[in-house]
Amino acid sequence: MLSLAFQNVLTINGILLSIIGTAAGMVIGALPGLSAAMGIALLMPITYSMNSVSAFIVLCGVYVGAIYGGSITAILLRTPGTPASGATVLDGYEFTKNGEAGRALGISTVASSFGGLFSAVTLMFLAPVLAQFALSFTPIEKAALAFFGLSIVTSMLGKDPIKGSTAALAGMLLSLVGIDLINGKARFNLGLSALFGGFELVPAMVGLLAMSQVYLSIDTLHAEVKGQHKVKNVFPTWQDLKACAPAILLSSVIGTIIGIIPGTGGDIASYVSYNEAKRISKRKELFGTGIPEGVAAPEAANNAVTGGAMIPMMTLGIPGDAATAVMLGALMLHGLQAGTVFFKNNPEVSYSIFGSMFLANIIMVVLGLFCLRLFIKIVSVKKWILNPIIIVLCVIGAFCVNNTFIDVWVMLGFSVIGYAMEKCSVPVSPMVLALILGRMFEGQLRLGVIMNYGSFGAFFTRPISLAFIIIGVLSMAFGLLRPVFAKHQERKEGAER
Secondary structure (H helix, E strand, C coil): HHHHCCCCCCCCHHHHHHHHHHHHHHHHHHHCCCHHHHHHHHCCHHHHHCCCCHHHHHHHHHHHHHHHHEEEEEEEHCCCEEEEEEEHHHHHHHHHHCCHHHHHHHHHHHHHHHHHHHHEEEHHHHHHHHHHHHHCCCCCHHHHHHHHHHHHHHHHHHCHHHHHHHHHHHHHHHHCCCCCCCCCCCCCCCCHHHCCCCCCCCHHHHHHHHHHHHHHHHHHHCCCCCCCCCCCCCCCHHHHHHHHHHHHHHHHHHHHHHHHCCCCCHHHHHHHHHHHHHHCCCHHHHCCCCCCHHHHHHHHHHHHHHHHHHHHHHHCCCCCCCHHHHHHHHHHHHHCCCCCCHHCCCHHHHHHHHHHHHHHHHHHHHHHHHHHHHHHHEEEEEECHHHHHHHHHHHHHHHHHHHHHHHHHHHHHHHHHHHHHHHHHCHHHHHHHHHHHHHHHHHHHHHHHHCCCCCCHHHHHHHHHHHHHHHHHHHHHHHHHHHHHHHHHHHHHHHHH
């Protein structure tokens, strides 16, 4: 297993590609408003001309680097570069106010790398076992699995479940465009032969996640991020590492577990780990005032999510978070099918992803400790310089998928949809997930019904499919009721004050 994981990664070409991907991810993650999902969507089309192994070395580096990069501006500017770094602000910025920004960044770098490596090892040993189990799935189990995957959109709905549900429904409807998978007839394609295959996922995701952010950025050109800080003493001391060790280990476990649960993500993991680190600490009263554990815990957790979220994506075809949803699109771009047959049909690529995640975390700690000052300077690039570069990359990326301008128009159309959704505070993630899983759910559901002569009974009598259905229903119930519980808690806290 180890030889398969590293034989294509630990080469001069593989190491250089990983350095490029990780460095690009760190820059993207550190720029407020950008995210790991956007970074992968932006660079994914560029990897189309590469072989599959090289492409995923780059994309895994972007994923790992972007999650870590969010901590740079969270600590320096009190502005999380990505949502996953939200909890890092609580203690990280306190270090900066006390003139110890370098100390906080060093702790963040080491904790992030350990969390990422922990989850990469878990991915390496757990994913093949889960994939072997998934090989027994029939269309009935696959349909139930897709239902479970779609049910997790309720955890992405935000404060307004109606808006989020509408986005998911719209994504489901858009996934139906193209040739019917069962009878082979065209549907909802507006008479355009270019849409017989439906909307290409890559241009759609580039538009929703990347190009739409350019429009939002143009709206706020005047609101440039300001602030430069002198960074020194980046290497953490032995005392800091010793104090942070329990929190880092606990948070790595929590982050990996949360990452495996589809629909969660780094933001949830970071806050849960921060609270748990505070709960087990002997100096709870210092959290929020600038304490090493307060930086280490959320950073170990959100980077541990990276490997955890890859597990359901690779073995079941169900993305663990928004970034792995885009990564699933990258697999499709390279003609690879995630899920039950991924390890069986593509052992070279699947095991190279393990090695890529491991290598990216090693490179991240080296770049973070030795090149941090350079990344801080890059973060200060003005929006009026950055936006045209992103636009060009989006257009080229969309065109390169099939070398046709119809994909550019698809990208621009989805970019308008994404911009409108952002302006109306409608979450984009439910639509992305529904676009990816919609056709799978419809196709496998209809095949399962045909196999059982028009009956839905088998879905409720086969243990695995029934388990997925029950978990899916519980997931939807929890996601829909969570805002109600949150409002009740806010009213309770307000009354106590």
